[in-house]
Amino acid sequence: MARSTLYQLVASELRRTIYSGVLGPGDQLPTEAELMSAHQVSRNTVRLALGELVNEGLVTRTPRRGTVVRERRPLLMHPQRELQPQPGETREAFAWAVSQEGRAPSQEIEVSIVHPSEEIASRLELPDDELAVVRRRLRYVDGQPYNTNDSYFPLTLVSGSEIARPGDIGRGANRVLEELGHPQVRVVDDIWARMPTSSESERLQLQLGTPVVVYVRVGYDEEGTPVRVAVSVLPADKHLIRYELESR
Amino acid sequence: MARSTLYQLVASELRRTIYSGVLGPGDQLPTEAELMSAHQVSRNTVRLALGELVNEGLVTRTPRRGTVVRERRPLLMHPQRELQPQPGETREAFAWAVSQEGRAPSQEIEVSIVHPSEEIASRLELPDDELAVVRRRLRYVDGQPYNTNDSYFPLTLVSGSEIARPGDIGRGANRVLEELGHPQVRVVDDIWARMPTSSESERLQLQLGTPVVVYVRVGYDEEGTPVRVAVSVLPADKHLIRYELESR
Structure with a gap:
């Protein structure tokens, strides 16, 4: 993937974690703070990456439950x-x-x-x-x-x-x-x-x-x-x- | 419909003939020559208009059978x-x-x-x-x-x-x-x-x-x-x- 931006790279790694089955339906993703430190990126970059996954229908986000892997993976x-x-x-x-x-x-x-x-x-x-x-x-x-x-x-x-x-x-x-x-x-x-x-x-x-x-x-x-x-x-x-x- | 081009007007009239039921599934549309003389337009304009209807799935065209209204009207x-x-x-x-x-x-x-x-x-x-x-x-x-x-x-x-x-x-x-x-x-x-x-x-x-x-x-x-x-x-x-x- 040439010329990916930083948030796309983070999204791409998270995506692989989901598609590979490391995280299954109902599992929580790491918190924003954990992702920031794991990837050495800003909160904004983490949010953009998570926004991608929401839009792809891979995860849902709520303040209470955090970011959770969805059932459906078309x-x-x-x-x-x-x-x-x-x-x-x-x-x-x-x-x-x-x-x-x-x-x-x-x-x-x-x-x-x-x-x-x-x-x-x-x-x-x-x-x-x-x-x-x-x-x-x-x-x-x-x-x-x-x-x-x-x-x-x-x-x-x-x-x-x-x-x-x-x-x-x-x-x-x-x-x-x-x-x-x-x-x-x-x-x-x-x-x-x-x-x-x-x-x-x-x-x-x-x-x-x-x-x-x-x-x-x-x-x-x-x-x-x-x-x-x-x-x-x-x-x-x-x-x-x-x-x-x-x-x- | 502001600023319609000529072929769009012809397409629009033909479309109405179909949607109103004047022409039903399997019926033939007038020939290119008939449409040219009825609308006083060039062969090219007639073809563009018929092309619209083909793309909309309203009619099919074959040299042998001419232009025919299709069954499906979504x-x-x-x-x-x-x-x-x-x-x-x-x-x-x-x-x-x-x-x-x-x-x-x-x-x-x-x-x-x-x-x-x-x-x-x-x-x-x-x-x-x-x-x-x-x-x-x-x-x-x-x-x-x-x-x-x-x-x-x-x-x-x-x-x-x-x-x-x-x-x-x-x-x-x-x-x-x-x-x-x-x-x-x-x-x-x-x-x-x-x-x-x-x-x-x-x-x-x-x-x-x-x-x-x-x-x-x-x-x-x-x-x-x-x-x-x-x-x-x-x-x-x-x-x-x-x-x-x-x-x-």
Whole structure:
């Protein structure tokens, strides 16, 4: 993590203590005074760090009980960060987000050439009978199936590139699109939820009654042409999506 | 709608045709040539307008079948627009979004002073035993219950203002916060999904097996103090959340 500020480093250490299980649900974190002396930082830095964890839903804070680890530990997704890669970071966004939390990402990937469904064709603005390359990923965290991500690309755009070949692309498909002259400069994210299909339940080993969040990102290049449609299926009990917006 | 461009006006008319039911699911829209002559606009303008409708999930386009109205008609939420009010528009965001679609918004509102839950207190960074004002809204579209929005404010901040009084605030609570010297300059949006509670099912008249999307926005003023926590419960079959991001 290049260029982290001091409070982010403190937050990051505390986060690891929680994700590694050293501190479990209901456990108290050290007091502000203890954290100040352990990390040799100011009270303000400690408060900023704890504020991060509160915002991530990892802990709650009350003056009486102090800072306490929460029960719920969903994977926090920051769709904005995919567009603004961390400096020096070359891994794709999911792997990065998971390892940030001290957990181990892995994935199975399957690359095919398909006639896309009407919905995908419409989002990709593909003429009739045009083919797409789809990279279907089943992603694991600490060995457990976690979510799926199917990314579609116009075949004419990516044929002959790494995107149309089987196997992982370490630096992510978005970098390959850039190298092909089609960086995504604008994305539209649609988010909704529904009950899973039976094949999703099986593939993701869902408990009965667990809904999924469907998150579709369409990426457009400088010409306004859609170059990628990514469909993620996120079991609702394991994911939290966060956007941060500033008024202009 | 101040300062609409030509294609937006065309899109807006087509949208009304769909939402009013003149064109139903599976129906074809007029051809590009017909739309050009009906609206006296260029082919490019027609295409931009149709592109809007595709992006909103209202229609699909294929060269063979033309432009066809889709089955699914969720309410499209643009959480970004709440931060960037439309010029000249004084209504709050939900009412505006619904009437944009040619549908009729209404709401029931209930204002109380409460001891907030630990989660809300934590997000509002409220000291122990501090009270909050909550404005609980049940919102209707065309007379049908649609979603709920509970907004929490620190009592010390809003006591004596319109926010702490019963009844609707036509220009929206965010404007009142501005007038109190606490404009929200940054928001953090968290989105997840779950099954509804039984009281939610009843209140929102949900069909069995319909999940809800929970959407929580925390608004911060210029000092970085949280001034509002808004919790929306959105039946998943009726809502679509959209963010548009540009790379920097």
